[in-house]
Amino acid sequence: DAKTTQPPSMDCAEGRAANLPCNHSTISGNEYVYWYRQIHSQGPQYIIHGLKNNETNEMASLIITEDRKSSTLILPHATLRDTAVYYCIVRVGMYSGGGADGLTFGKGTHLIIQP
Amino acid sequence: DTGVSQNPRHKITKRGQNVTFRCDPISEHNRLYWYRQTLGQGPEFLTYFQNEAQLEKSRLLSDRFSAERPKGSFSTLEIQRTEQGDSAMYLCASSLGQEMGTNEKLFFGSGTQLSVL
Numbered sequence: 001d002a003k004t005t006q007p008p009s010m011d012c013a014e015g016r017a018a019n020l021p022c023n024h025s026t027i028s029g030n031e032y033v034y035w036y037r038q039i040h041s042q043g044p045q046y047i048i049h050g051l052k053n054n055e056t057n058e059m060a061s062l063i064i065t066e067d068r069k070s071s072t073l074i075l076p077h078a079t080l081r082d083t084a085v086y087y088c089i090v091r092v093g094m095y096s097g098g099g100a101d102g103l104t105f106g107k108g109t110h111l112i113i114q115p
Numbered sequence: 116d117t118g119v120s121q122n123p124r125h126k127i128t129k130r131g132q133n134v135t136f137r138c139d140p141i142s143e144h145n146r147l148y149w150y151r152q153t154l155g156q157g158p159e160f161l162t163y164f165q166n167e168a169q170l171e172k173s174r175l176l177s178d179r180f181s182a183e184r185p186k187g188s189f190s191t192l193e194i195q196r197t198e199q200g201d202s203a204m205y206l207c208a209s210s211l212g213q214e215m216g217t218n219e220k221l222f223f224g225s226g227t228q229l230s231v232l
Binding site: 036041042043044045046049085087103104105106107108 | 119155156157158159160206207208220221222223224225226
């Protein structure tokens with residue numbers, strides 16, 4: 001699976017949009033971008049994933065650059081409960097011949113929402 | 116509660132003792148994963164099951180570790196002869212494991228925090 005690079009920490013004011021960047025310059029054509037987050041003392045929580053197109057769900061938006069070498073997770077109106085470690089992961093889809101081994105988590109970005 | 120359940124939440128043991136953790140996945144999920152997480156690090160993959168079959172094991176899973184999922188439902192992770200380096204959060208996750216052509220979401224439990232003294 002391709003390696004990802006994320007800033008170790010970020011701050012964002014409550015009510016503002018939080019934009020979390022991720023670089024994945026070695027991503028290959030069949031690798032998806034996944035985002036998970038982990039709130040203190042809990043297990044990771046799935047947020048969103050995408051291949052080429054931008055994606056949006058009830059939690060967040062995922063913007064993937066045209067060359068797919070980087071992406072941004074956007075939390076449109078951050079709240080204090082969004083304080084967590086956010087993990088960007090790239091991997092081959094489980095049914096794309098890439099096997100079904102577990103996701104490879106890095107250290108992620110510690111997002112702190114300030115009141 | 117229909118989420119992934121792990122027991123116990125905390126376990127303190129002395130070095131050399133054996134410990135066993137249990138994971139109850141979401142009921143219709145066929146795949147079950149075990150991860151380990153140490154302080155300041157992201158979770159590390161240990162092993163996973165498709166129904167009752169253990170299909171992959173990480174190099175992190177030494178001979179002292181064994182995982183089972185006998186009836187394809189709950190799973191246990193046993194660590195024999197614990198060492199201080201085994202102190203970590205042990206996380207379980209499950210996923211549907213059925214849909215072809217899609218990419219699956221993993222649902223994690225809250226983990227079992229192991230402290231080896």
